[in-house]
Amino acid sequence: MKVVVIGGGAAGFFAAITAKEHFPKASVLIIEKSSQALSKVRISGGGRCNLTHAYESISTFCAAYPRGANSLKKIFHSFSPPQTMDWFMERGLELVTQDDGCVFPASQDAMSVVDLLIKNAEDLGISIQLNTKVLAIHRVEIGFKLELSTKNDFNCDKIIVTTGGSPSLSGLQWLKNLGHSIETPAPSLFTFNIPDDDVTRLMGIVIDDAVVAVNGTRLKADGPLLITHWGLSGPAVLKLSAFGARWMFEHNYQFDIRVSWVGGKNETEVAASLDQIMKVAALKQMANYRPFDLPQRLWDFLLAKCTISFEKRWSDLSKKQFNQLVNCFTNDTYFVKGKTTFRDEFVTCGGISLRDVDMNSMQSKIIPNLYFAGEVLDIDGITGGYNLQAAWSTGYVAGLLR
Ligand SMILES: Cc1cc2nc3c(=O)[nH]c(=O)nc-3n(C[C@H](O)[C@H](O)[C@H](O)COP(=O)(O)OP(=O)(O)OC[C@H]3O[C@@H](n4cnc5c(N)ncnc54)[C@H](O)[C@@H]3O)c2cc1C
CATH class of the missing domain: 3.50.50.60 (FAD/NAD(P)-binding domain)
Structure with missing residues (x-):
């Protein structure tokens, strides 16, 4: 034979x-x-x-x-x-x-x-x-x-x-x-390009437990997330790219994603945590008291995104800003335009x-x-x-x- x-x-x-x-x-x-x-x-x-x-x-x-x-x-x-x-x-x-x-x-x-x-x-x-x-x-x-x-x-x-x-x-x-x-x-297993977005200034930051989802679909993945100088990477993004490989190919790698910086916590749970902070750290300046142990640079970025001044005291947070923060923690939206090959x-x-x-x-x-x-x-x-x-x-x- x-x-x-x-x-x-x-x-x-x-x-x-x-x-x-x-x-x-x-x-x-x-x-x-x-x-x-x-x-x-x-x-x-x-x-x-x-x-x-x-x-x-x-x-x-x-x-x-x-x-x-x-x-x-x-x-x-x-x-x-x-x-x-x-x-x-x-x-x-x-x-x-x-x-x-x-x-x-x-x-x-x-x-x-x-x-x-x-x-x-x-x-x-x-x-x-x-x-x-x-x-x-x-x-x-x-x-x-x-x-x-x-x-x-x-x-x-x-x-x-x-x-x-x-x-x-x-x-x-x-x-x-x-x-x-x-x-x-x-192609499968790639990272997302997010051009012209200030988030890329946070390159190098790793969030150990994030959730990334594609708007308008059921595509969703969790795990560590890495911010790079071109966009988002890390296991959560690679997993999402694998499960969404065909859909993303058909959509020419242009779509909105939602990032939850706080893992699987839902809006109610995040709101409850923030409520608690407003009680225990009422007089602390916002920038100096980070919820969920977020990296400082990411926390500063999210505060700026919600146009909340770093010096504001937690007790002075308006209802509107509170809701904005909750949304930013759980549904922070970015426009993906293109992909980058994962070298490994x-x-x-x-x-x-x-x-x-x-x-x-x-x-x-x-x-x-x-x-x-x-x-x-x-x-x-x-x-x-x-x-x-x-x-x-x-x-x-x-x-x-x-
Ligand atoms: C950079 C990189 C790193 C990776 N790291 C990992 C990892 O750590 N862990 C993991 O699980 N996976 C990893 N992968 C994926 C994994 O390597 C592949 O899925 C796996 O090697 C596929 O094996 P294969 O034998 O099917 O194909 P291949 O390894 O691609 O082998 C196919 C071979 O066929 C030859 N060939 C093609 N056409 C013809 C032809 N007509 N006549 C004769 N020969 C032909 C090619 O030259 C090639 O040598 C990695 C992939 C890449 C690109």
Whole structure:
């Protein structure tokens, strides 16, 4: 049996190693278009490779995937995140789980993951052909013929496509030509540009517990929020960008967002807290008594936004200003105009439609003996190791060649 894995990324290596371990007599070849394998893993997690996330249950884990959550439930039953960690540890890679749940190699170096994968592949006798792009797949009487950029056609029995996310529809045309439906690609995991707004002067401030929501939609995310010199970033914004990736793409990245600087507290709770402050700190100047432990610069900014003088005493706050403050704490609105790529991790939503793939085997429902794994599929997650986990699990299941 000749197996070809198209794409030498995380999913491709997992698929190839699994295939060779389960079918030792098969010849397994990874074809990679660039001059080096695993280039994304090398730079993943800022060079540290956040390779998965702490696991509680399949349903909580799958909640981190805006697209593909239901399909992943099946896939994780075959190869779960804890099994992935065992896989690496059994092969000698020590792992550490951070307090935030992100899992890294103990070396804090993505190269230890890369080296392990390449060594395992080589030890098993898997061939890796670099600088070769697969241009087309043709079905022939028995198996497939691959049209390669090197002009040397190649015949094989089974194919696993692990070509990663494509930013454009045209990049997926060769797979569409085989009859697969494609969900239009769109970027996910980005930060919001808020040009010409004074809020950007607060760059560097982190609010540990914020809520960000898109006006006129049900899109909402919570978590730490970071103010940058171009707008808003941090886990809450990245999560919102993931769940809203398609909607934001369709709205040309222009929309109003509401920020709650006080986490999940509602207006009544915020008003009650402010009432309390007016009693206990009645004679204190407003700027000198910060509610909710807000960073001083943010508090000053919100006071200025509500045109409340810093010297005003809490007891002198008018009803109108009080209401304005409550609103500013819970529904502070900004106009997002454009996005900025998050340098540590970005992915593509969209790709091969999951309707065309059998999630028990990752085999195409259109073309027998053709399998898919990794980001080429319409599966993507939030930051925190979820995207690589999807690549490992789909790669493993595809490599079983069921
Ligand atoms: C900067 C950055 C940091 C990231 N950090 C993290 C992280 O810490 N944790 C996490 O979970 N996720 C992270 N991600 C996301 C994660 O890296 C990807 O989701 C994952 O690598 C996808 O794996 P893949 O094998 O499906 O695709 P890829 O890694 O993209 O691999 C696909 C491979 O296929 C090759 N290829 C494509 N077309 C062809 C063709 N026609 N013929 C031959 N070869 C082809 C490509 O050259 C590529 O090498 C990060 C992403 C980026 C961009």
